[in-house]
Amino acid sequence: MAHGAGGRASDELLRTVILPGLGNDPRSALPDSVVLSNIGERLAFTTDSYTVTPLFFPGGNIGSLAVNGTINDLACSGARPLVLSLGLILEEGLEIETLSSILDEIRKATQLTSTRIVTGDTKVVGKGSVDKIFINTSGIGVIPEHIGRIAPNQARPGDAILLSGSIGDHGVAVMAARENLSFSSNIQSDCAPLHSLVASLMTATTDIRCLRDPTRGGVAAALNEIARSSRVGITIGEDAIPVHQEVNGLCEILGLDPLYLANEGKMVIIVPSDSADTVLETLKNNPLGSESNIIGHVTDDHHGTVVMKTTLGTHRIVDYPAGELLPRIC
């Protein structure tokens, strides 16, 4: 508890564990507030809290998730991520080794994305008041001048809907790690930063309508949000949606629908139909988008509703997810 009290022990934790762990200079504090000069005219600002259990899972961990998740939220506005804040809430008794491993993953994820943790805060709470560690990352990114408005309410009838790869891997990987489902040992979270994929898209076309990372609630929630915000209908084809065979298998056993599972390294992209082929090619040229596909289109029918043409040729409504499938996986 002393490590969170703002005194010598807090300072020691900061200088011997947190700052070195993040790769920051231990002689200079992580300030309560930081000054940013002339970073750009249009900025994106986002926040997200990460409470995933377990802290480490195949393909990722709470540290990489906290960096990549916030970077992907910024990328969804078309922004180049620049700086992040880091709010740690630690449980009394958390092993320093666990904390160090998480900080190391945060460091690696920021290095990989050329972002920096510029301001931070650490709280320590009593045993049982938090589940080991919760992380909040907020972020600021810069939107390039030539980019128009990218938002969930910008979809228009006729637009093409693309998905940057297979879905459900993160949701299944976390659930399998939590429940010790050994038969699913090959499934890895897709946790990845998508800012470079988005940057390459913005080079290929200036006309992007919506970008959405389908995290909690999956592709179903992302598409429903777009259909509602844009007051349009959305039609997708089941056979066009990439799902890894193992994920599909596990979903069938457990009665889950991959459309509702969380992803942490995928993007839903909506562009005018005449740009769709260029965008698909650009996506496929990026290792993070090699399994991309055009999965459907925006219509002027059934406003606010997502409809899927199934592999059997029938149509079904893909509703907003009703409750929880997998708690706390993103």
Added chain:
Amino acid sequence: MAHGAGGRASDELLRTVILPGLGNDPRSALPDSVVLSNIGERLAFTTDSYTVTPLFFPGGNIGSLAVNGTINDLACSGARPLVLSLGLILEEGLEIETLSSILDEIRKATQLTSTRIVTGDTKVVGKGSVDKIFINTSGIGVIPEHIGRIAPNQARPGDAILLSGSIGDHGVAVMAARENLSFSSNIQSDCAPLHSLVASLMTATTDIRCLRDPTRGGVAAALNEIARSSRVGITIGEDAIPVHQEVNGLCEILGLDPLYLANEGKMVIIVPSDSADTVLETLKNNPLGSESNIIGHVTDDHHGTVVMKTTLGTHRIVDYPAGELLPRIC
């Protein structure tokens, strides 16, 4: 748990409780990320997590604390606070009524400070995984053009040290509420936003060296940080430091030193000595600074150390706080 799963129940919580509670339009979501255009050349960026127990205490609550604390961190860079993010981590089973009361306090605090919650995130975690509610607020503020660098490493020998009012009220109020110390019923937290006080200071003088809100670790931690960052000595006078009689009484009974208690509505201000009288007058003209005083000065001796001349005429070192006094009060 369904309220945190990103589907219909999450959406319902957002539209029927969170958005109306914050005074935002329930028809427009609180976006994952927001675009800010042309807000200023120099920005301050800060983050803080709030884990206070109890959630409501005399003079404040976790909602007002989360807004004012982040506003005060921005004010310490000389910034005018502009926008905030709101990250909520809720415990499964938290009463909607409690959440609504907290959101109402957040709404009032943002209205009072002309700030806005522009982006947010809500997670719900299993019972026992969090202590009712934790809040993270990050904030962005704009630093006026004429203001120079204000930072803990800018103090210089000869500078005057001012304190904007009496200390220890917040720390004692929270402890009393937690421990049900009925004899301390008149002590209220000083929780308040200090941006207008800082704005009036910056009108009075352009030459402010350091601003520091003495929260966790109290005035002792704030002054030690400045002494160390600026590589100077600091000397303060015990009789110059305002402490309310009731706070002093309770501290004597419990063996606490007010210098180490948290404050949530006070500012330590360091300015060149020839500006000290003007600054003091400006502070005293503001209701939030009516008990301000010049409490000491910066020296070229005992670098990195804070020394206090006691009421008995002796000198003692005011060390960095060693461990915890009052856990989780800010």
